[in-house]
């Protein structure tokens with residue numbers, strides 16, 4: 001009987017877990033919902049993801065009548081100007097969000113808060129003046145595209161929230177004159193600052209993103225002028241990029257053609273190296289912390305399932321032998337009772353035990 005209860009409990013637990021991992025869908029039958037007038041968003045299931053395609057439908061806001069289990073929303077080329085804190089409330093499973101080519105200029109505080117699963121957001125070609133802080137706060141965000149906006153100096157990243165998950169940032173075509181601070185993104189692997197008005201890039205600025213592998217600094221005319229004019233600046237940047245194995249966007253060359261041959265005059269990169277080392281240490285420390293946490297969870301799981309299992313086995317074993325003893329005892333004392341206890345009652349341990357106990361006293 002105890003074993004039966006355990007089986008049922010385990011079954012219930014498994015059912016509950018299956019249920020809670022399968023996203024529920026409110027309007028599973030409503031394919032091709034009407035969004036506005038005759039405009040329709042369509043659904044598809046590409047890359048194993050439930051996707052809603054609302055491309056180019058003249059939408060002025062995020063449609064609120066889509067299936068709530070969508071993981072990808074394609075809302076490029078519409079006329080959305082503003083996003084509010086309830087715009088995405090219904091779509092908590094979104095992993096990918098395309099909002100390119102709208103006219104987004106206002107994003108209310110809390111707009112992105114429901115999107116805990118969001119990994120990729122495209123906000124290219126809008127009217128933003130900064131990288132939205134609400135996106136940086138998302139725990140799973142990996143790629144942010146904000147190219148072709150008119151960002152304020154520093155891209156709004158001064159004092160912005162840090163993100164350990166961010167691996168790719170595109171802020172090309174954004175009228176930037178300086179590289180924004182990047183030290184909040186220690187795991188950034190790709191940075192695209194192409195087609196801006198950057199005047200200079202110092203190794204110290206790149207040092208804070210110690211995981212950087214791919215850098216697009218093409219089409220920054222002032223930067224090219226600066227680098228060809230200042231032999232030292234070009235030399236320092238080029239040697240940093242080479243030394244840290246950073247790949248420049250294909251075809252782009254730092255043409256360090258200058259008369260400076262004695263580079264010792266250019267100073268050393270000890271400050272950049274310090275920043276770089278600090279970044280590396282923090283990345284390693286965080287990785288270790290995550291590993292330690294995973295190990296602990298594993299230990300807790302093993303102990304957590306192991307102890308009750310052992311306890312259960314011990315409990316069953318004791319009970320079994322106790323019942324055997326009791327049966328022997330009563331069989332001697334009372335033969336009639338033994339006959340009276342039916343097979344089913346015998347399986348239901350408690351009733352049998354109660355019966356025996358009652359008869360004894």
Ligand SMILES: *[C@@H]1O[C@H](CO)[C@@H](O)[C@H](O)[C@H]1NC(C)=O
Nearest residue numbers: 084085086108109110111113
């Ligand atoms: C959304 O903003 C409104 C004000 O515009 C506010 O009253 C409401 O509490 C906010 N909701 C959330 C979830 O932050």
Ligand SMILES: *[C@@H]1O[C@H](CO)[C@@H](O)[C@H](O)[C@H]1NC(C)=O
Nearest residue numbers: 107108109110133134137161
């Ligand atoms: C949005 O929130 C930030 C802090 O999270 C606050 O500084 C700012 O004033 C808020 N803006 C509005 C419009 O509420």
Ligand SMILES: *[C@@H]1O[C@H](CO)[C@@H](O)[C@H](O)[C@H]1NC(C)=O
Nearest residue numbers: 147170172173192194216249
């Ligand atoms: C950088 O962004 C620009 C503009 O969006 C794009 O054309 C270019 O291909 C990007 N570079 C890389 C390396 O992806």
Ligand SMILES: *[C@@H]1O[C@H](CO)[C@@H](O)[C@H](O)[C@H]1NC(C)=O
Nearest residue numbers: 224225227228252253254255
């Ligand atoms: C470097 O030289 C190549 C051709 O030799 C040119 O196409 C490229 O624009 C130059 N790069 C810079 C940064 O000036």
Ligand SMILES: *[C@@H]1O[C@H](CO)[C@@H](O)[C@H](O)[C@H]1NC(C)=O
Nearest residue numbers: 266267268269270271272273
């Ligand atoms: C690097 O340069 C700074 C001054 O720019 C100097 O104080 C420091 O001692 C130098 N370090 C090395 C290792 O040469």
